[in-house]
Amino acid sequence: MTVRLFALTCGHLDLDMAAMIEDGTGRERVPVPTFLIEHPRGRVLYDTGMHPVLQTDPAERLGAARAARFGFDYQVGEEVSGRLESMGRDPAGIDHVVTSHLHFDHSGGNGLIPNAELIIQRPEWEAGMNPEVATQFGLDPRDLELGHPVRQVDGEHDIFGDGRVVCIPTPGHTPGHQSLRVRLDGGEIVLAGDACYFCRTLRERKLPARVYDRAAMHASLERLAELERGGARIFFGHDPEFWRTVPQAPAEIAF
Numbered sequence: 001m002t003v004r005l006f007a008l009t010c011g012h013l014d015l016d017m018a019a020m021i022e023d024g025t026g027r028e029r030v031p032v033p034t035f036l037i038e039h040p041r042g043r044v045l046y047d048t049g050m051h052p053v054l055q056t057d058p059a060e061r062l063g064a065a066r067a068a069r070f071g072f073d074y075q076v077g078e079e080v081s082g083r084l085e086s087m088g089r090d091p092a093g094i095d096h097v098v099t100s101h102l103h104f105d106h107s108g109g110n111g112l113i114p115n116a117e118l119i120i121q122r123p124e125w126e127a128g129m130n131p132e133v134a135t136q137f138g139l140d141p142r143d144l145e146l147g148h149p150v151r152q153v154d155g156e157h158d159i160f161g162d163g164r165v166v167c168i169p170t171p172g173h174t175p176g177h178q179s180l181r182v183r184l185d186g187g188e189i190v191l192a193g194d195a196c197y198f199c200r201t202l203r204e205r206k207l208p209a210r211v212y213d214r215a216a217m218h219a220s221l222e223r224l225a226e227l228e229r230g231g232a233r234i235f236f237g238h239d240p241e242f243w244r245t246v247p248q249a250p251a252e253i254a255f
């Protein structure tokens with residue numbers, strides 16, 4: 001039985017590095033990654049990238065003030081459904097979307113994947129549904145209200161029951177952030193999402209300027225470090241240097 005993993009880059013963001021990591025300066029262009037996992041019993045996406053309206057009018061969706069903080073390099077065809085189609089996969093054939101968290105560059109493409117079950121940690125769902133918390137931490141509940149069946153999970157969730165594709169809670173960046181462990185034939189890869197933006201975040205334990213819970217984020221980084229010590233490879237959330245080393249779909253990622 002084989003599990004296959006593919007990386008899909010769904011546009012880029014230009015952003016202020018001081019917000020991304022302690023001691024950061026200047027601006028940097030970072031990738032917006034999503035991942036396709038093919039298991040014999042179903043297809044899984046880890047995150048869906050940005051809403052397609054951000055290709056033309058980010059302020060329409062994010063509001064002018066928020067949109068102005070980012071530069072958007074997001075072209076037609078780079079949305080998650082376009083990326084899937086260009087590798088010969090039908091967006092309607094995706095069975096599960098694992099939502100790392102409810103930020104616009106992670107769950108914004110949910111509407112492009114019509115038939116999937118959304119898998120989200122319960123604290124993230126609850127925070128998204130609490131208008132005060134959602135506004136304060138930039139969570140967008142609209143991405144949960146598109147008619148998908150939503151599976152709220154508490155803690156680890158083994159999607160196929162065989163240990164090959166397992167959601168693990170990595171809170172701190174947001175209340176219910178989750179990462180995804182993917183066991184390939186050669187070894188395990190952990191898709192960290194925004195629990196760890198950069199390689200340096202893990203090595204130097206330097207956090208972004210604004211997070212939901214710093215202590216929880218440190219604990220999540222320690223969890224990732226522990227998985228790495230156990231032999232797993234960590235895939236960072238928005239690391240341009242690291243991303244250059246990742247084969248892009250339709251090429252398959254080997255361990």
Ligand SMILES: [Zn+2]
Pocket residue numbers: 103105106194237238
């Ligand atoms: Zn992000």
